[in-house]
Amino acid sequence: MTTTTDMNADSYVTADGRTIGPVVMDMKNITLRFGGVVAIKDISFDIREGEIRAIIGPNGAGKSSMLNVISGFYKPQEGEVWFRGEKRPPMKPYQVARQGLARTFQNIALFDGMTVLDNIMTGRLNHMKANLLQQAIWKGKAEREEIANREICEKVIDFLEIQHIRKTPVGRLPYGLKKRVELARALAAQPSLLLLDEPMAGMNVEEKEDMSRFILDMNDEFGTTIALIEHDMGVVMDLSDRVVVMDYGKKIGDGTPDEVRNNQDVIDAYLGVSHD
Amino acid sequence: MPEQLLFAMEVTLNGLMAGVLYALVALGFVLIFKASGIFNYAQGVMALFAALTLVGIQQGQVPFAHLINAIFGTEVHHFPWQVPSLIAIVLAAGVMILFAWIVEKYVLQHLIGQPDIILFMATIGLAYFMEGFGDIMWGSDIKKLDVGLPQGMNATIDQVTFDWFGYGFFIDNLDIVAAIVASLLVAALTIFSQYSKQGRALRAVADDHSAALSVGISLRFIWVLVWSIAGFVALVAGIMWGAKSGVQFSLSLIALKALPVLMLGGFTSIPGAIVGGLIIGVGEQLFEFTIGPMIGGATQNWFAYVLALIFLIFRPQGLFGEKIIERV
Numbered sequence: 001m002t003t004t005t006d007m008n009a010d011s012y013v014t015a016d017g018r019t020i021g022p023v024v025m026d027m028k029n030i031t032l033r034f035g036g037v038v039a040i041k042d043i044s045f046d047i048r049e050g051e052i053r054a055i056i057g058p059n060g061a062g063k064s065s066m067l068n069v070i071s072g073f074y075k076p077q078e079g080e081v082w083f084r085g086e087k088r089p090p091m092k093p094y095q096v097a098r099q100g101l102a103r104t105f106q107n108i109a110l111f112d113g114m115t116v117l118d119n120i121m122t123g124r125l126n127h128m129k130a131n132l133l134q135q136a137i138w139k140g141k142a143e144r145e146e147i148a149n150r151e152i153c154e155k156v157i158d159f160l161e162i163q164h165i166r167k168t169p170v171g172r173l174p175y176g177l178k179k180r181v182e183l184a185r186a187l188a189a190q191p192s193l194l195l196l197d198e199p200m201a202g203m204n205v206e207e208k209e210d211m212s213r214f215i216l217d218m219n220d221e222f223g224t225t226i227a228l229i230e231h232d233m234g235v236v237m238d239l240s241d242r243v244v245v246m247d248y249g250k251k252i253g254d255g256t257p258d259e260v261r262n263n264q265d266v267i268d269a270y271l272g273v274s275h276d
Numbered sequence: 277m278p279e280q281l282l283f284a285m286e287v288t289l290n291g292l293m294a295g296v297l298y299a300l301v302a303l304g305f306v307l308i309f310k311a312s313g314i315f316n317y318a319q320g321v322m323a324l325f326a327a328l329t330l331v332g333i334q335q336g337q338v339p340f341a342h343l344i345n346a347i348f349g350t351e352v353h354h355f356p357w358q359v360p361s362l363i364a365i366v367l368a369a370g371v372m373i374l375f376a377w378i379v380e381k382y383v384l385q386h387l388i389g390q391p392d393i394i395l396f397m398a399t400i401g402l403a404y405f406m407e408g409f410g411d412i413m414w415g416s417d418i419k420k421l422d423v424g425l426p427q428g429m430n431a432t433i434d435q436v437t438f439d440w441f442g443y444g445f446f447i448d449n450l451d452i453v454a455a456i457v458a459s460l461l462v463a464a465l466t467i468f469s470q471y472s473k474q475g476r477a478l479r480a481v482a483d484d485h486s487a488a489l490s491v492g493i494s495l496r497f498i499w500v501l502v503w504s505i506a507g508f509v510a511l512v513a514g515i516m517w518g519a520k521s522g523v524q525f526s527l528s529l530i531a532l533k534a535l536p537v538l539m540l541g542g543f544t545s546i547p548g549a550i551v552g553g554l555i556i557g558v559g560e561q562l563f564e565f566t567i568g569p570m571i572g573g574a575t576q577n578w579f580a581y582v583l584a585l586i587f588l589i590f591r592p593q594g595l596f597g598e599k600i601i602e603r604v
Contacts, residue, residue, distance in 0.1 A: 071490065073486070073489070092489070092494070093486075093490060094488075094489050094492045094493055094494045094495070095492075097489065097490055097491055097492035098492045102490070102491070103490050105486065105487070105490070109486045109487035109490065110483075110484065110487060111479065111480050111484055111487060111488075112483055112484070113479065113482070113483050113544075114480070114483065121476065122476060122477070122480050122488075122491050122493075125473060125477055125480075125491055125492060126491070126492040128473045130473070132472065132474065135471070135472045135473060136472075185491065186490075189491065189492075
């Protein structure tokens with residue numbers, strides 16, 4: 001296999017040695033309206049295998065709407081979503097999840113009544129195939145499945161350094177740890193695309209650093225493809241391979257962090273522009 | 277042993293048996309409340325409807341006979357067959373599953389994301405609808421439900437206790453059967469919700485709809501599943517209560533007895549429903565036995581509610597319910 005650093009090739013190797021593959025998710029001319037409000041206007045971009053892709057923009061730019069379109073929570077009025085080379089028909093969020101797409105939420109959506117471990121195990125639900133009868137007998141397939149899935153969850157727990165709270169009901173945890181548990185649940189599904197909705201919102205500097213490290217390690221060790229939303233530009237620029245910039249529902253920039261940083265439209269959107 | 281004590285023991289035992297029947301009704305509420313946060317007002321009517329359907333199928337009644345006769349001027353009432361009890365129970369369970377599917381498709385589906393109170397109101401509507409629908413379908417006369425459950429005093433217990441204490445306990449066979457069935461049902465449901473994949477999904481849906489969707493759980497499937505199970509529990513409760521006191525409209529009022537049970541046990545706990553039922557069953561009987569005569573009797577009518585009221589004041593989450601702490 002030839003290796004190249006040319007970003008336009010089918011697959012290339014980044015400066016830090018990670019391989020970026022072909023396009024996994026391709027959004028084509030997406031338009032999303034709520035009544036008369038246009039949340040997303042004719043946006044196209046793609047996400048490639050193995051990369052960390054960021055969507056940034058000021059508040060109300062339509063970032064979360066975009067993420068909800070990708071994960072099936074919103075249905076765009078126009079445009080096409082292509083996943084792994086196939087056009088995706090209109091789908092319910094749970095069907096999208098079953099295709100191998102996991103996500104976290106801006107305002108943390110966890111199962112408060114369950115323990116951390118149980119929460120993470122729900123991430124494995126789609127990988128369990130044993131039927132009710134097999135589960136009732138609890139020998140053979142059901143047992144093997146539970147053990148295998150449990151192992152994966154334990155690996156994720158180790159990786160995200162939350163061993164000490166495995167048996168704690170999630171409702172009792174502080175905010176930062178909840179965010180981490182939510183990430184663990186998504187990661188446990190071993191998704192082919194992981195969507196993170198403001199993974200660092202509301203965190204202090206130390207927690208932000210931890211989270212950045214986890215995101216980088218996840219991508220590096222498991223090769224997880226990650227698309228994340230942030231409005232804190234600093235964090236994003238250090239993490240991501242490519243960045244989409246949105247403002248008022250429109251795409252105003254798309255490229256490497258450096259390209260985006262020097263894009264005049266982006267600078268205007270973030271710093272404001274004088275009208276004289 | 278003094279006769280008073282023996283009598284108290286007998287009363288306690290009977291109280292336990294009655295408590296199991298209360299618990300059975302409460303269980304249906306807990307299941308739906310756990311999975312969807314809805315207090316299902318229609319649970320009592322579901323028990324009535326299930327029992328009506330069972331009797332109807334068993335006796336080969338023609339559904340909507342009165343309606344058909346009124347419209348077409350015919351005189352049909354019964355099919356020329358009777359269905360064996362076991363098959364009738366299976367068919368009635370099938371009807372309850374169909375009912376769950378219809379409720380999901382035509383009621384719940386349209387109310388996703390609405391506040392809980394709206395869903396609660398919907399179940400009130402559902403209760404009245406089913407009440408009328410059951411009447412039209414099967415007629416409003418009082419029916420006798422007989423699926424071959426043993427009835428009357430248990431002779432063995434009477435004999436054994438008489439030999440031991442010189443005083444025979446009166447325990448109804450039907451109560452014993454009900455207690456066994458309810459215990460099995462509870463054990464099965466607990467294992468199902470704690471250890472099966474669907475059980476885990478069910479608890480997930482109860483906690484957070486969006487999060488459940490994001491890990492690939494189909495809300496529709498879970499809701500149909502949980503209403504089916506609640507329908508089945510209603511059928512079992514309907515059979516037990518119906519065999520005891522006949523199938524008639526007042527059967528739907530047993531739901532009222534389930535309310536104090538839920539306040540005691542907590543709305544979200546399956547074991548809570550059982551313990552709550554037992555406490556109320558026993559408490560009611562013992563209270564009537566000890567205090568009753570002093571204040572003119574008939575304390576069963578209000579004892580459970582007063583107890584529930586006390587719980588509401590001092591421990592609103594019930595004995596086993598989750599304590600709700602709102603972070604501000």
